[in-house]
Amino acid sequence: MYNAEDFLSLSNEERLTAETLRPSKTYWADVWSRLKEDRLAVFGLAVIVAVILFAVFAPILSRYEYDEMDFNFSNDPPTMTHWFGCDMFGRDLFVRVAYGARISLAVGFIASFISLFIGVVYGGVSGYKGGRIDEVLMRVVDVIYSVPAMIYVILLMVVVGPGLKSIFITLGISYWAPMARMVRAEVMRIKSEEFVIAARVTGASPSRILFRHIIPNAMGAVLVTLTFSVPGAIFTEAFLSFVGLGVSAPMASWGVLCSESVPAMAIYPWQLFFPAGAISVTILAFNFLGDGLRDALDPKLRK
Amino acid sequence: MMTEEILRVENLRTTFTTSAGEVKAVEGVSFTVNRGEVLGIAGESGSGKSATMLSIMGLLGDAGRISYDSLSFMGENLTPESVKSIRGDKIAMIFQDPMTSLNPVLSVGYQLEEALRRHKWQGNIHGRVAEMMTRVGIVPADERMRQYPHEFSGGQRQRLMIAMSILCSPELLIADEPTTALDVTVQAQILGLLREIRKDTGMSMILITHDLGVIAGESDRVIVMYGGRIMEEGTSREIFGSPSHPYTRGLLHSLPKADGKRERLIPIEGQPPDLLNPPEGCPFVKRCNEAMRICLRRKPEALTLSETHKYSCWKGAEESC
Amino acid sequence: MLTVEGLTKYFHTQSGTVHSVDGVSLTVSRGETLGLVGESGCGKTTTGRTIIRLYEPDKGCIIFDGHDITHMNQRELLPFRKRIQMIFQDPYASLNPRMTAGDIIREPMIVHHVPKDEHTDRVNHLLKLVGLNTEQAGRYPHEFSGGQRQRIGIARALAAEPEMIICDEPISALDVSIQAQIVNMLEDLQKSLGLTYLFIAHDLSMVRHISTRVAVMYLGSIVEIAGSDELYTNPLHPYTVSLLSSVPIPDPEKSSQRKIIPLKGEIPSAINPPSGCKFHTRCPNAKPECKTITQILQDKGNNHLCACPFV
Numbered sequence: 001m002y003n004a005e006d007f008l009s010l011s012n013e014e015r016l017t018a019e020t021l022r023p024s025k026t027y028w029a030d031v032w033s034r035l036k037e038d039r040l041a042v043f044g045l046a047v048i049v050a051v052i053l054f055a056v057f058a059p060i061l062s063r064y065e066y067d068e069m070d071f072n073f074s075n076d077p078p079t080m081t082h083w084f085g086c087d088m089f090g091r092d093l094f095v096r097v098a099y100g101a102r103i104s105l106a107v108g109f110i111a112s113f114i115s116l117f118i119g120v121v122y123g124g125v126s127g128y129k130g131g132r133i134d135e136v137l138m139r140v141v142d143v144i145y146s147v148p149a150m151i152y153v154i155l156l157m158v159v160v161g162p163g164l165k166s167i168f169i170t171l172g173i174s175y176w177a178p179m180a181r182m183v184r185a186e187v188m189r190i191k192s193e194e195f196v197i198a199a200r201v202t203g204a205s206p207s208r209i210l211f212r213h214i215i216p217n218a219m220g221a222v223l224v225t226l227t228f229s230v231p232g233a234i235f236t237e238a239f240l241s242f243v244g245l246g247v248s249a250p251m252a253s254w255g256v257l258c259s260e261s262v263p264a265m266a267i268y269p270w271q272l273f274f275p276a277g278a279i280s281v282t283i284l285a286f287n288f289l290g291d292g293l294r295d296a297l298d299p300k301l302r303k
Numbered sequence: 304m305m306t307e308e309i310l311r312v313e314n315l316r317t318t319f320t321t322s323a324g325e326v327k328a329v330e331g332v333s334f335t336v337n338r339g340e341v342l343g344i345a346g347e348s349g350s351g352k353s354a355t356m357l358s359i360m361g362l363l364g365d366a367g368r369i370s371y372d373s374l375s376f377m378g379e380n381l382t383p384e385s386v387k388s389i390r391g392d393k394i395a396m397i398f399q400d401p402m403t404s405l406n407p408v409l410s411v412g413y414q415l416e417e418a419l420r421r422h423k424w425q426g427n428i429h430g431r432v433a434e435m436m437t438r439v440g441i442v443p444a445d446e447r448m449r450q451y452p453h454e455f456s457g458g459q460r461q462r463l464m465i466a467m468s469i470l471c472s473p474e475l476l477i478a479d480e481p482t483t484a485l486d487v488t489v490q491a492q493i494l495g496l497l498r499e500i501r502k503d504t505g506m507s508m509i510l511i512t513h514d515l516g517v518i519a520g521e522s523d524r525v526i527v528m529y530g531g532r533i534m535e536e537g538t539s540r541e542i543f544g545s546p547s548h549p550y551t552r553g554l555l556h557s558l559p560k561a562d563g564k565r566e567r568l569i570p571i572e573g574q575p576p577d578l579l580n581p582p583e584g585c586p587f588v589k590r591c592n593e594a595m596r597i598c599l600r601r602k603p604e605a606l607t608l609s610e611t612h613k614y615s616c617w618k619g620a621e622e623s624c
Numbered sequence: 625m626l627t628v629e630g631l632t633k634y635f636h637t638q639s640g641t642v643h644s645v646d647g648v649s650l651t652v653s654r655g656e657t658l659g660l661v662g663e664s665g666c667g668k669t670t671t672g673r674t675i676i677r678l679y680e681p682d683k684g685c686i687i688f689d690g691h692d693i694t695h696m697n698q699r700e701l702l703p704f705r706k707r708i709q710m711i712f713q714d715p716y717a718s719l720n721p722r723m724t725a726g727d728i729i730r731e732p733m734i735v736h737h738v739p740k741d742e743h744t745d746r747v748n749h750l751l752k753l754v755g756l757n758t759e760q761a762g763r764y765p766h767e768f769s770g771g772q773r774q775r776i777g778i779a780r781a782l783a784a785e786p787e788m789i790i791c792d793e794p795i796s797a798l799d800v801s802i803q804a805q806i807v808n809m810l811e812d813l814q815k816s817l818g819l820t821y822l823f824i825a826h827d828l829s830m831v832r833h834i835s836t837r838v839a840v841m842y843l844g845s846i847v848e849i850a851g852s853d854e855l856y857t858n859p860l861h862p863y864t865v866s867l868l869s870s871v872p873i874p875d876p877e878k879s880s881q882r883k884i885i886p887l888k889g890e891i892p893s894a895i896n897p898p899s900g901c902k903f904h905t906r907c908p909n910a911k912p913e914c915k916t917i918t919q920i921l922q923d924k925g926n927n928h929l930c931a932c933p934f935v
Contacts (some may be wrong), residue, residue: 006597026764027722037322194718198777201676202732202784203698203705212731216722347799348770456890486663486826488887491870495886513800516829516872520879539876557804559833561873563856567811568833570804574769590801 031220034296041292047285051278055105058098066099066252067091075268084274087260096252097274103253104282107167108234112226114172119179120215120222126180127187128210138184144177153236157245164247167240171233182225186218193217220297227290231283238279254279309474309507310336310359314372317351317358317531321366326578328354328367330531336475336507343522343539344511345554349575351531352511356477360396361386377474392422395468399480401460404467405452412448415467422471435466439496458489462496469500479511494521515554519543524611527551530576530586532602537612548614550587585617593618625788625820626652626675626708630684633667633674640895644670646844647684649921652788657814657821659835659852661828661867665891667844668824672790675822676708677701689787706736709781713793715773719765725751725776726761732784750779754809771802778809788820796827807834828871832856840864843894843902845919850928860930862907863887901932909934 035041059066064082070090078085084093126137144152153170160166190196191214199209234254240246241255254275261271317329329351336342346352358369361383374381376389390396398404406414415432424431436444439462441455455463461481468476478497482490494517501508510521518525518539525542527535527550535548546552553571560566573590582588588598598617606619633645644667652658662668674681677693685694693704709732712718719728729747738746748758754775765773774794781789791810795803807830813819825831831838832852839849840863848861859865866885873879887906892898898905904914911934921929 006595008596009594027766030766034322194712194714195720197673197678198710198712198718198780199720199731200678201705201710202735202780203702204731204735208735212723213720217720347801458890486891487828487870487872488663488867489890490872491884491886495884514872515800515874516879519874519876520872522876543874543876554800555874557801558874559829561829561875561878563832563853565833568804568808570808571801572805574771575799575802 031293031296035292038292038295040288041296044285044288044290044292047281048289051101051282051285052105054098055101059095059102062092062095062098064092064095066095075264075271077268078270085268085270087257087271088264093257093271093274096257097254097278100252100254100257100275101278101282103164103247103251104234104237104255104279107164107171107237107253108230110168111171111175111233111237112229114168115175115179115229116222116226118173118176120183120218122176123180123183123185124187124210124215124218127184128191128206128214130188130191134184138181141177141180144174150236150239153240154245157240162245162247164251167237167246171236175229175233179222179225179229182221183218186221187214190214190217224290224294224297227286227293231286234279234286235283306340307338308335309338309377310509311373311375312355312359312371313374315355315358315369315374316371317354317363317367317369319354319367324579327581328531328578329358329369332528332531332533334526334533334536336509338474338507339501339505340523341501341508341510341521343518343525344509344528345513345515345518345525346511346528347513347575349530349578350528352528353479354531355528356396356479356509356511359386360390360394360477362390391418391468392471393473394475394477395471395473396477396479397461397464397468397481399483401457401464402452404464405460407452410449410451411455411463415448415463415470418467419470424471431470432466435470436463438469438500439463439466441466458485458492461485461493465493465496465500469504469506472504473506475507475509477509477511480513481510482517483512483514490517497521515543515558527554530578530581532586533605533615534587535612535614537608537614541609541612545612547608547612547619548616549591549593549618551614553590553592585615625654625689626822627687628671628675628684629687631671631674631681631686632683633670633679634682637895642894643844643897644894645674646897647919648841648844648846649684650839650846650849652820652822654787654820655814655818656836657823657834659831659838660822660824660841661826661831661838662841663826663867663891665843665894666841667894668841669792671841672710672792672822672824676710676790702736706732706784707786708788708790709784709786710790710792711774711777711781711794714797715770715777716765716797718777719773721765724762724764725756725768728765728776729761729779729783732780736784746783750782753782753813754779755805769802770798771805774798774802774806775809778806778813782813782817786819788822790822790824792824793826794823795830796825803830810834828868840867843891843897845902845931846921847903847919847931848929849921850926850930854926854928858928860924860928860935861903861932862909862935863903866908903932 068091072090074086074090075088076082076086082092082094084097086093122137126134153174156170157166160170196209196213199213237246237253238255241253242259246255247253257275258272265272313333315329315332319326319328332355344352357363359374363369376394412432416428419428419431432448433444436447441447441459441462452460482493485493510518512518522539524538526533527542527548529550535542535551542551546555556569557571559568571590576586582599584600584602585598588594595617603615603617603620605613605615607613628648628650631645631648635642635644648671650658660668660671670679673679675686681694685692688704688708693701726747729750730743733743733746747761751758751761756772756775768776795806798806811834814821823831823834835852837849838852838855839846842863848855848864856868859868866887869885873882885908889906892905900915900917901919904910917933919931921931922933924930
């Protein structure tokens with residue numbers, strides 16, 4: 001049953017082969033592998049990619065221009081030639097929705113990135129410095145919070161004047177407050193972690209500690225907040241355009257399209273359906289992705 | 304004294320499904336607990352000592368699956384349903400962190416009374432809770448029952464948990480690292496308290512800990528676990544007096560000498576077991592300095608040294624083959 | 625090498641002033657290991673962190689190798705940061721999860737301007753020194769076990785080529801079988817590199833094993849200091865006596881023969897520490913005058929200092 005060989009002592013080589021080494025995985029590869037498991041998040045990501053491709057390529061490939069009027073097709077329902085139908089001026093809605101996607105996505109991303117930049121720097125300084133400086137900086141955030149965001153976006157729009165550029169600016173400078181608060185909380189938490197203390201013991205400079213140790217560890221939470229702030233910005237832009245403070249015709253953002261179609265929505269429902277649907281699907285997709293990201297970044301949270 | 308078996312576990316297996324793969328936390332563990340005795344389960348992180356107890360108590364949650372040949376408590380088979388009524392009643396548990404078992408927004412008196420009501424206690428509920436709190440040294444009981452968990456120190460919270468666990472006069476107390484979070488002087492108090500309660504009530508105890516000193520001081524019999532399996536089992540004297548498994552010996556050698564002789568420690572080399580990729584044979588093979596070729600491929604059978612002393616190692620099986 | 629005189633650190637919180645460290649004096653000579661033991665909340669970690677100037681001391685002075693570093697600013701401290709390093713308790717929290725093992729060990733070299741072309745060689749040398757493979761330099765902390773991470777933490781401390789290391793509970797988060805590996809390694813490194821250790825821990829038997837001298841702390845003050853064997857065989861202060869009697873012994877025979885001297889209650893709050901001798905509320909031989917005496921370490925002979933006047 002047994003050979004004498006079985007009872008030979010293990011040589012060092014045999015011992016080493018018994019050692020199994022798993023392939024190295026970086027933090028982000030790990031996050032990605034967990035994110036892939038989450039069906040809703042993958043679905044959200046796929047939808048976002050699809051919307052981006054749609055925004056980039058549909059206007060190029062379509063034979064219609066977004067502002068090309070043809071009164072023969074005025075208020076046509078969806079057909080083989082005009083997939084989403086036409087508006088009252090006979091403009092092709094498919095192209096206009098795609099064009100709207102460009103504007104809405106651009107507003108969403110650029111406004112979020114402006115708020116990301118301001119929020120990370122502001123929150124980072126506030127959390128890292130602490131004490132009096134933190135106190136003052138956070139009271140400013142409180143004041144911004146205490147005014148309902150919409151009122152103050154509208155006020156800014158009235159002052160700066162409607163248009164795409166002013167939407168970027170107003171959204172950017174009004175959306176950073178939650179980001180700043182979140183970054184501050186993260187920085188405060190990470191600041192007291194032992195690896196930061198270890199860096200201080202080594203003699204590392206404050207900027208090295210902030211940029212090499214604290215910020216990289218806060219990026220996960222920043223990314224989640226960013227994913228949730230994009231749909232917020234898209235929605236705000238749609239709302240502003242809807243009430244006439246955003247971009248104006250013939251430019252087409254999703255909000256403008258909705259606004260144009262509302263008066264006749266009982267008669268030509270598709271004119272409202274497609275842009276409104278695009279807004280809903282995109283916002284939902286970002287929320288799915290954000291939820292998935294949050295879980296993937298913090299596996300403990302899932303249970 | 305007649306030994307009466309109160310808990311019997313045969314061939315328990317527990318598997319967890321994680322995103323990284325299947326983890327065999329417990330692999331074929333069998334043991335018994337007799338009335339009035341203290342069974343110590345020693346093991347390091349990943350040894351499966353806590354998973355064993357959670358499996359028996361049906362507290363694993365969704366991710367874990369268990370199987371066994373037999374599982375009985377006081378002669379009756381334990382099923383996932385029946386264990387629910389026994390839990391907290393005939394079998395009680397205390398954990399390392401008492402805070403997780405106490406609700407921070409309810410007074411401790413209310414929580415202890417609730418525990419009694421849940422088990423349909425007949426008689427004066429308030430009186431029983433006050434009696435048990437006094438028993439564990441939380442006085443004046445009436446006043447302290449109105450307090451909330453955060454008003455108690457770590458040691459007092461563990462006392463509270465002990466009071467809660469003995470409310471229904473359990474036959475068996477499972478203590479999972481009950482003093483790991485406590486300082487040595489408080490640890491001595493808590494262990495002393497548990498000893499007194501056992502003397503008064505004759506309850507049995509399973510003491511799970513990584514601290515060999517605590518095991519040596521409190522246990523009648525000891526099980527040493529590694530990588531989900533029992534490596535060695537015996538009376539306290541057998542395990543500490545004549546350790547037979549290379550792992551048990553290694554553990555004892557890695558501790559500083561009790562008499563203070565400053566000899567170099569002899570550590571167990573290598574790293575704790577990787578539960579995702581367990582070796583085919585003995586889980587300890589990679590770190591064992593007596594490992595042989597067969598240890599890589601086949602799991603050793605248990606060898607009997609005395610009625611109470613068993614260990615699983617090919618080194619001893621060698622002669623008999 | 626290190627002299628600390630009357631070191632005091634209070635923390636002001638909403639519930640009051642926490643007297644974390646209250647007049648701690650100690651000396652550590654070159655090449656020795658001073659063990660600092662005590663229960664949680666006794667201020668041993670704060671003592672270590674104040675000595676290394678992570679906290680600003682409120683009173684007292686810290687003299688390292690003849691230089692008063694008590695009030696130096698961060699710039700002046702930089703050369704001393706190189707000479708005193710620290711090892712931490714939690715091998716999970718003390719390594720930046722976004723940096724590779726190699727980058728973690730390299731950081732002190734960057735901070736202290738070691739020429740760039742030497743970095744890789746030195747990182748590899750340090751990895752080998754702490755018993756890791758050089759191939760593991762590119763791996764992230766979560767890919768290592770607890771013991772291996774602690775080795776990375778030690779390599780990081782050594783990267784600055786320090787003369788003294790403050791070890792803050794370096795083994796208490798590790799499994800028993802791994803603890804001995806780390807303790808042996810710390811001993812070997814001490815011998816080969818001539819290091820001086822301040823070894824903070826609550827595991828009394830390990831402290832006895834590794835230390836030349838041991839200081840016992842209670843509620844922010846040192847109650848007894850003596851040579852390691854002297855302290856363990858002949859403890860004088862009632863707190864030390866009780867503490868040592870409470871340590872579990874991994875031997876059932878000895879364990880059953882030994883008598884535990886239990887302490888009443890738990891360590892009082894450091895916000896309102898008891899007057900006089902801080903231990904009088906739990907001391908088995910407390911006398912009325914203990915409430916008013918001042919705690920001073922007195923030499924009881926044989927370099928054995930004890931704060932209790934009645935022994």
